[in-house]
Amino acid sequence: MSHSTAPVGIIDSGIGGFSVVRQVQKLLPGEDLLYFGDGAHIPYGNHAEEAITAMARYMFRFMEDRGVKALLVACNTISCVMDRLEEVASCPVFNAVQAGASAVAGLEVDKVGVISTVFTHNSRIYPQKILAQSPRKLVVLSCGCPDLARLVEHNLGRGEGAAEIESNLRLELDHMVLEDRVDCCLLGCTHYPLVAGTIQKLYPGLPLIDPAEEMARSLKNYLDREGLGNPRTGAGALTIYTTGGPEEYALRAKQVGLERVAGVEFYPPMEVL
Numbered sequence: 001m002s003h004s005t006a007p008v009g010i011i012d013s014g015i016g017g018f019s020v021v022r023q024v025q026k027l028l029p030g031e032d033l034l035y036f037g038d039g040a041h042i043p044y045g046n047h048a049e050e051a052i053t054a055m056a057r058y059m060f061r062f063m064e065d066r067g068v069k070a071l072l073v074a075c076n077t078i079s080c081v082m083d084r085l086e087e088v089a090s091c092p093v094f095n096a097v098q099a100g101a102s103a104v105a106g107l108e109v110d111k112v113g114v115i116s117t118v119f120t121h122n123s124r125i126y127p128q129k130i131l132a133q134s135p136r137k138l139v140v141l142s143c144g145c146p147d148l149a150r151l152v153e154h155n156l157g158r159g160e161g162a163a164e165i166e167s168n169l170r171l172e173l174d175h176m177v178l179e180d181r182v183d184c185c186l187l188g189c190t191h192y193p194l195v196a197g198t199i200q201k202l203y204p205g206l207p208l209i210d211p212a213e214e215m216a217r218s219l220k221n222y223l224d225r226e227g228l229g230n231p232r233t234g235a236g237a238l239t240i241y242t243t244g245g246p247e248e249y250a251l252r253a254k255q256v257g258l259e260r261v262a263g264v265e266f267y268p269p270m271e272v273l
């Protein structure tokens with residue numbers, strides 16, 4: 001039985017889910033948020049399916065033990081293996097890929113570019129879901145980026161690191177944007193919206209789609225519908241757990257503008273398979 005005062009859980013392989021926290025804090029400021037970033041095992045996008053499923057189950061259990069009233073899978077890579085995970089959650093689960101595909105379905109565009117991790121790209125989940133959901137005839141191009149999530153995780157905001165992110169973005173996106181001329185770009189990894197400003201600087205005028213907005217909206221609709229919104233009048237708090245470095249996570253939370261961080265704690269990682 002869910003309680004309106006229970007927290008909302010948000011999971012990702014690293015800090016990528018902060019892009020989702022940002023939107024949830026904007027839309028639902030009264031909610032308490034519990035975040036888990038598996039910093040010890042990022043990047044998930046370069047792991048095999050069994051490892052991703054096992055690591056995701058570990059985070060699902062963490063959230064289950066804390067009685068969250070809803071769980072946001074703020075990781076597109078984990079979203080690809082959701083059919084093997086739904087049964088481990090007793091609360092409603094919202095995933096990033098579903099949100100991204102729905103966001104695209106409502107757009108008046110002909111050619112969509114999707115950038116994601118290699119695992120998400122290889123799964124073909126985005127082209128399949130977008131084509132199945134869109135009422136228009138669309139061309140969907142997909143590009144898997146092996147290094148980008150890791151670079152964003154560890155290099156955000158630093159001079160040399162920022163230059164490395166920029167040159168990696170060019171390497172991955174130039175072809176899709178400048179030659180294939182996509183109408184918009186879906187950010188199919190939650191780390192990428194954290195560098196949306198850099199992408200916009202490199203490709204001015206390119207519309208970017210961040211599934212986080214749709215995820216936050218779906219969560220709000222669910223909480224409103226079920227009468228599960230936190231009834232408090234003040235603001236909720238964000239508590240962050242990571243299997244990586246709490247200091248790095250505290251810094252990143254600040255850099256990307258997260259608010260009301262009540263604590264950043266270390267949590268022991270699952271043993272690597």
Ligand code: DGL
Nearest residue numbers: 016043044045076077190
């Ligand atoms: N942020 C994750 C995603 O949305 C994955 C990054 C990674 O661990 O490779 O796919």
